[in-house]
Amino acid sequence: MTIRHTRRVFLSAATMMAAALAATACGSPQDTASGGGDNAAPVKVGLVYSQSGPLASYGKQYIDGFKAGLNYATKGTGKVGGRTIEVTEVDDAGDPAKAVSAAKDLIGKGTKILAGSTASGVALQVAPIAEQNKVLFVSGPAATDAVTGANRYTFRSGRQSYQDVMTAKSFIGDAAGKKVVVFAQEGAFGDANEAAVKAVIGGAGATVSSVRAPASAAEFTPFASQIKAAKPDLLFVAWAGTTAPAMWQTLDQQGVLAATTVVTGLDIRASWPTFGAAGSKISFLSHYFEGASNTEAGKALRDKVGTIDLFHPDGFAAAQMIARAVQEGGDDVDKMIKALEGWQFDGVKGQMTIRAEDHALLQPMYQAKLTGSGTDFTATAEKALTGDETAPPVTQMKG
Numbered sequence: 001m002t003i004r005h006t007r008r009v010f011l012s013a014a015t016m017m018a019a020a021l022a023a024t025a026c027g028s029p030q031d032t033a034s035g036g037g038d039n040a041a042p043v044k045v046g047l048v049y050s051q052s053g054p055l056a057s058y059g060k061q062y063i064d065g066f067k068a069g070l071n072y073a074t075k076g077t078g079k080v081g082g083r084t085i086e087v088t089e090v091d092d093a094g095d096p097a098k099a100v101s102a103a104k105d106l107i108g109k110g111t112k113i114l115a116g117s118t119a120s121g122v123a124l125q126v127a128p129i130a131e132q133n134k135v136l137f138v139s140g141p142a143a144t145d146a147v148t149g150a151n152r153y154t155f156r157s158g159r160q161s162y163q164d165v166m167t168a169k170s171f172i173g174d175a176a177g178k179k180v181v182v183f184a185q186e187g188a189f190g191d192a193n194e195a196a197v198k199a200v201i202g203g204a205g206a207t208v209s210s211v212r213a214p215a216s217a218a219e220f221t222p223f224a225s226q227i228k229a230a231k232p233d234l235l236f237v238a239w240a241g242t243t244a245p246a247m248w249q250t251l252d253q254q255g256v257l258a259a260t261t262v263v264t265g266l267d268i269r270a271s272w273p274t275f276g277a278a279g280s281k282i283s284f285l286s287h288y289f290e291g292a293s294n295t296e297a298g299k300a301l302r303d304k305v306g307t308i309d310l311f312h313p314d315g316f317a318a319a320q321m322i323a324r325a326v327q328e329g330g331d332d333v334d335k336m337i338k339a340l341e342g343w344q345f346d347g348v349k350g351q352m353t354i355r356a357e358d359h360a361l362l363q364p365m366y367q368a369k370l371t372g373s374g375t376d377f378t379a380t381a382e383k384a385l386t387g388d389e390t391a392p393p394v395t396q397m398k399g
Contacts, residue, residue: 042083042084042086043083043086043113044088044110046090046103046107046114047088047090047115047116048099048116048122049062051089052093053094058310061309061315062116062311062318063315065305065311065318067319068300068304069301072300073323074323090105090106094121099126107133113135115138115139115318116139117140118140118311120143120144123142123156131150131151134333135333138321138322139156140156140315145160148160148360152337155340157317157318158313162393163363163365164265164287166365166389166390166391167285171283171285171367174205178233179230180202180209181209181211181234181235181236183237184213185238186215187215190212190238193236194208206234224254227256235262235263237263245274251278257278262282264285265284266379272370279373280371280373283367286379286381287310287365287366289308289310290309291379292366292368292379292381293349293350295347295348295349295350296346301316312348316347320347341356342355349364351364352387355391362387366382
């Protein structure tokens with residue numbers, strides 16, 4: 001697996017993080033658990049995410065992380081400033097139309113804070129609804145870059161695709177003069193990944209080409225031969241589906257993994273066995289995995305969910321952000337927005353910064369390796385990249 005499935009829209013490289021971050025407000029997540037307005041009515045929060053559908057496993061991690069994060073941010077009370085956080089969960093099954101319908105229904109019932117969006121297609125449809133109705137929206141695992149800067153009402157609690165690709169770039173250092181090959185299936189998923197690598201790594205001076213395989217391909221030796229002949233400094237693999245084990249086995253058997261640096265994304269733990277014997281020979285870019293960091297927030301999350309997986313931190317951060325918004329803004333959405341813009345907080349991954357200009361969430365990312373075999377892989381962090389090192393270019397706020 002690699003940069004998450006079809007949920008990708010990439011931006012061209014441009015100006016990096018603005019100096020305005022120097023003026024950001026800092027705070028511990030627990031700082032949001034006291035104080036608040038006089039209104040004792042519950043604060044309605046609507047979580048619209050994938051309880052079912054193709055991304056249900058991601059959604060389960062998100063909601064478990066959210067519950068742990070809310071417990072942490074409110075010191076176990078479930079209240080902010082004396083007001084109960086009343087959470088309503090709705091399943092969108094990864095369907096944008098269902099998500100939009102659910103969002104409108106929740107807003108009609110007085111909900112001023114929406115969160116969730118496991119899938120990028122969902123996030124891109126809910127964001128305009130938030131703007132139209134002037135409610136706060138904190139998108140979840142959806143990684144499309146287009147969520148950043150979508151409008152002033154929209155934030156995100158997870159990473160975005162640009163940060164994934166910057167992490168991949170870190171494996172070759174200075175990209176100038178380097179040769180990069182993208183190995184991907186034909187189709188939108190492969191197109192998006194190829195475009196991303198060309199924009200980010202190619203934009204930094206690398207020569208980027210691709211080897212594309214039909215989605216129906218079952219024999220991968222010819223593609224492995226093409227890759228070896230290209231002699232890349234970096235092979236970026238973007239793959240999805242049931243042919244992954246055979247593909248990785250072929251790359252290994254044909255010597256590709258030994259001939260160059262091969263990078264792909266580290267997905268949820270359940271997917272690790274698909275790498276087989278090749279798993280320990282691949283370099284992984286990673287959003288998060290158990291043991292990637294050692295933070296107080298991480299310990300609190302682990303106490304609630306056991307082993308932390310890929311999207312638990314996204315839910316945890318969403319709860320921290322919502323607690324902050326309610327603490328500082330009460331029922332005033334404009335004040336909620338101001339409270340989040342520029343806010344730095346200690347999350348599961350470490351220091352998180354909400355960039356004021358476009359609401360990008362700057363955060364650590366990881367180089368990772370797998371050790372072991374079969375179903376018994378262990379991931380270790382080879383390097384942690386700071387939020388500044390993987391920061392996407394500032395984008396103009398659209399609304």
